[in-house]
Amino acid sequence: MYTISDISEIVVPKRSIIVYHKSIIQNLIYDTRKIVNAETGLFFALINRRDGHEFIMDAYSKGIRNFVLQNDFQQELILPDANVLWVADTFLALQAVAETQRMKFKSPVLGITGSNGKTIVKEWLFQLLSPEYKIYRSPKSYNSQLGVALSLWELNEQYNFAIIEAGISEVGEMEKLQKMIKPTHGVLTNIGVAHKEGFQSKEEKIAQKLKLFTDAEVLVYPKKYLEQIYMPSQIYKFAWGEDESCQLEVYSLKKEGDQATLVSLCFSRQFFTVKIPFVDQASIENAISCIAVMITFGYDFKTIADRIATLQPMEMRLELKKGKHNTSIIDDSYSNDLVALQIALDFLKQQKQNSRKVLILSDIPGVQLHDEKSISKLKRLVAASGLTDLIFIGPILSQLEAQFSLPTASYSDTKSFIDGFKHIDYSNSTILIKGARDYHFEQISKRLVAKSHDTILEINLNALEHNLNIYRGLLPVGVKLMAMVKAFSYGSGSFEIANLLQFNHVDYLTVAFADEGVDLRNGGITLPIVVMSPDENAFDAIVHHKLEPEIYSFRVLNSFLRYLLQQGLKDFPVHIKVDTGMHRLGFMPEEVDELLAILKNQDAMKVQSVFSHLASAGNAVDNAFTENQIHLLDVFTTKLKQELGYSFIRHIAATSGIDLWPSAYFDMVRLGIGLYGIDMDRDDLPVREVSVLKTNVTQIKELTANETVGYNRAGMLQRASRTATIKIGYADGYDRRFGNGVGKMSINGQLVSTIGNICMDMCMLDVTDIDVNEEDEVIVYPDIKEAALAIGTIPYELLVNISQRVKRVYFYE
Template sequence: MVFLRKLKPRKGGQNTILFRKKLISIYSHFMNPKIFNSIQSIPAKFVGNQFDTALDSVSIDSRSLQNGSQTLFFALVGVHTDAHIYISYLIENDVRNFVVSHIPEGCEERANFYIVENTLTALQEFAAQYRSLFDFPVIGLTGSNGKTIVKEWLNFLLSPDYNVIRSPKSYNSQVGVPLSVIAINEQHNLGIFEAGISSRFEMNKLQNIIKPTVGVLTNIGSAHDEGFLNLEEKVKEKMSLFQSCEVVIYQFNENITSILSQRQNAFTWSFTNQEADVFIGKKTDREQTELQVCYNKEDFKINIPFQDEASIENAISCLMVLIYFNYDHFTIQNRMKMLYPVEMRLKVKNGINNCSIIDDSYSSDFQSLKIALDFLESQKQSDNKTVILSDIFQSGLYKEELYDKVAELIVSNNISRVIGIGETISEFKDKFQNCVTYKNTAEFISDYDNIDFSNETILVKGARSFEFEEIVWLLEEKTHETVLEINLNAITYNLNFYKAKLKPNVKIMVMVKAFGYGNGGFEIAKLLEHHKVDYLGVAFADEGIALKSLGIQLPIMILNPENTSFNAIIQYQLEPEIYSLKGLKAFLKMAAQKGLQDFPIHIKLDTGMHRLGFEANTIDELIATLKGNQNVNVKSILSHLATSDDLIHKDFAKSQIDLFEKLSSQLISELDIKPIRHILNTSGISNNVDSQYDMVRLGIGLYGVSNDSEEQKKLENVGTLKSIISQIRTIAAGESVGYGRKFIAEKPTKIATIPIGYADGISRGWGNSVGFVTIKNQKATIVGSICMDMLMVDCTEIECKEGDAVIIFGRNPTVSYIAGKLQTIPYEVLTSISQRVKRVFYRE
């Protein structure tokens, strides 16, 4: 086999980062304090009192507990986020070096500032300069699907021979790629970076940062099609990542070949075209796929433990890299058969004894540890935090140095307890406070009953070889095998999608009522608090009390408070919506009795919904009741649109908005107040852009559902309801399935039973051949009546087995599709899912 070149830093320069207009020096030791690199400048004006500052990390997240005196912080500016506003807070927390577009007022002379025109551009230029110091092979991955899986598999296949630096998780964006590249150090000798784009003119920036020498194009699908004029434009944009590559690996396609420049070599594969460099046949059985590989007039076979088309294609991309690197057939065969399903997610699960578990049990490297600890902080459900950690691999650092840095991370993230598993971490046990170690996973499991796990958040992070999934299983609360998986990345994406529609300074309230529309209240509220939304909205006081009791600090508005709940609302510092004179007088009486001063309340106006609220003929009495009262403060005035989702009734919506303007203005004028005004819900954000007032209320859109078909294409699916096949049987023609013999087979039919029913929230109307589930990416029609705890499907045409996964809803079918068939709305489908169905929260 051919071994790649050892890493060799380029010559020239001192151990400095050159910043200032032409050159500004900053002493640095990125990820390796013993080896210093000379980094060329980016254009910047230096303002500060200390030229030379020791740095060991770059950050863009003001919330990270890892920020400190050796952090270089890039204050990125987005559509609705501006990190400059957190600089004063960061200075108070010992951060001293910032890349900014301006120095915030009051921060002058308190830190070092490198002033640039655009901080994102500066980060990208900085990363490109940093990358240019290293001269070793880099694999660049792009495509619509499969990038992260191929990256992780290549890391697994190549790491026995190389010290690999790779993108953590799905760090493939305009921000993620620079952060990935900056993690390189002088011990690395092979890079694997993925690049993802969603629109034109993005890839050249990533190419300049990654500078790949080997290109791999994975599957080209429909993801992010809306950012391009056509498929050809999308392919050309993606292929621009490979402009400096010595070779480009892809499935044979003449259109792609025509895009390559003359200096690039194509290395292609195909199932059907023998003109490809590597011709592949395949034979799939129930357990694995055999690939018959023909390359360079030699034939050999390999087995991979997958049957689905996507995994087979991803595995072939890896195979092509191994062939190109001249690996021998024996090594390829032995390593490829050991490929494993890649879990790309950080999952939050309910644990035993009131614990929550963050499952990151398939990888353990320094960069991904930093990400996991940040995720732990954003999702912690207790101040007690335990980390179960295996030996750490592929850091590019010497052991002593590595575990010094790990110990620093543990301290900065306020971890209460460390449980180390592995020979190496056991050697460095003394670097950690409150730490116990075990030589291997089996030793930990044998001692499990002697360890107390209760009322804490536990991060389980281990390299695959340690089989930490066994630890997760021990710690996880045992429930039945139907789960609702909640994609926290998708929630963040959808939140930012709607934020981008808002005018500057418009606040956002997010509705987490009805258990977060069935998706889980606290976990989503915690994420929203992490993203600094302005308000949360719930329906009833008990929902708000539950969130406050679990530590949510955001202001929470109670939309439907009952008079009997006023005492609890005051006790938990919740903020009631007041919609009637009776309710107002009752609250004012209690407020006076308790001696409250300026307690926040929200006045609801009825402008045409005719559900709750003060009508126009009650406004004078409302004003008279509130005038001069010091016990309460009208924090906001709101109303609700009845037809914001239906443009046929846009005139009615306008009449509501006009009446709201009139009535709210009267209140503001006569009470001499400056409240927040808000009337728009999710559909209103998109359809009534001129009526955003001071705040909007985001509801179902956050969860990936829109009433507009074009907008729906731009949202990401949040919830996927999954189950498994409990049993498969074949029935003869004339035999029936389920209660009442509602389904009678016309021919021999294979029936799968799935452990989910109407007690879990599946409508009985979805049965009897109306609805379907998805098994192995194929539709399986629901036959017979849906039972309380089970439903049955026809899987005659599907190669499946007991234990296989089943999608009840998600991308196919969607909740909107189900709602349409049931003649209801997506809200009802989502909120019907029983709380006995376990929620699993994950981050890609």
């Protein structure tokens, strides 16, 4: 428990105003969208891509009364009853608070770092060591400078073991993480290519990662990644690998079919065998790291073997799926603790598509009825979550049903809930499923999620958020951002994408047709929405749902004006499009006077923005043409503003314009395909592809030379071959032009080609030269730019043509 006075002693402010010294601090707040229990919150105005000082009044209006600020603008004048601490660096102040909390913890702290496998090893160790220890571990992939600080803040005396994950992407980061985590024990996992751009060499990256273990007592590591290891002599260095000099020697590996691997090991001249329930190399390495850790903590070989055999694959992400009866299902059932629950509830609060919000929650491992602190925190989380319904499953939480004010039901186990499921109406709800692994909530998920065939489009919401921030980072302060969500958000979905964009405070959304905008409004989207192609028959819907039409011709202008006058409306927002050279839609520049004559003599509509579209922003040979387009919009809008007598937003730059034409930013930019991770103009932007189209192998056939495959016998085999039939065809949006070897897909990381013509629901692949089994996963577009080039199109077309019968699965890591 901290007071604001305690915090002041930790961060040593340059200046402070404390109006109430005993103000209790329980929550560290850095994002005003995620405020829980504001009365005990401490807001840090972090300066990153966005300046946290811009959100001080938002935090204040939501009840925050404790602030740590960096910029001193005498904020006490607008925060009269708040405690305010001004420090040199708010990020370092936050980390100092986390470090103080860590130093209060006297039990073992295991730090994990590496290029890959950190989170898996952390979660597996949690499973393996939990019978003996009450373990706290950092939630999900909270391994950054911010994530580690937030993780350590939750560390307390309820636990007697901690596992903290640390990740770095450049030189100088690990020293700060080491200072906070101070691990007593360490694990180094795989060293690969992740984040290699932040280091001059592999050796430098290893040296930086090893800094985490400077003060550790024991370090477990795979020797094959480290030729030599330079660490302080007091550290017990526990290497594992095939080398005889390793403390844990991997004597042999033998696969048992495609389900398990028998590993013979030798420690301290004693041989033992462990059955690892995986066959892939990464899982085997991660499991051996766990075995090595268990040995350093004194576990006997039998216990190790028994527990390793029970390891289960980890689903490390929260998934948003379309459910039955107009529901949205948030599936986050791989683990269940209070920190992970808070993260999931934050995500639930972002969802606006249904007013009814349901939490299905199992007992939380380690939380008992006498654990007043944990039960109290659970109550606070539920109270601040906006839930409308609560369902407990398990013998512990079921006894607390009467202590919650919202409608609550309880079941002793998962089976009893499923048995009564048909009597429960969950229609028109957003449902969060949060269960410990032992409760097998995947059975609940299967009953709630709408059925579809096995072809899915996975959409990474973290990647979309990352891309948004990359492009925001290119924009000067004050330039607004409009996000394009037309064409089902380039195939990625409608309200699911719009919800995330709204949560991240974009300024406008744009759709092609009014019905797309209506769907977003029905999904809870309140942002301004521009309709690019307003049809006269859609005027009622536009006005009723407060959509804002693009006006591009005198026909549309006069028609909409007549409608507004008939409805008796005033100052309805419209967006005027100017044709500066695209020659698709828009008023010609020379029509400005005629346009003004209409706009000046009415008050039914008000110009919200005036914009145009760059025709060739990504083509350097047309730079003079682009410059003229920018000039024409400037001249047009200058005259319009002078004559109308009021200001409006001006915009012309889409993704290519954002990349290459800062002079075209005006007041707002329109982010389209770049938001989804495809940038055709720049290779230096670290955007991440948002969607991955996946299917699986339905059947494998062994065929002889001269056999044919598919319709019209188009696939002629020149040799004895193996073919794989997969569940995607042109009805799913996989273009027929990809047939007969043009299309390339990836199975188990290896490229294969199509064979024969593409069918409506299926196609065939030549898998003769690779190791493949039925039900293996297939990546349809390993490189979507190359795929588009192969059939003479662009990635946009491939994305928007993915059929809506292909299930979208959204995940948030």
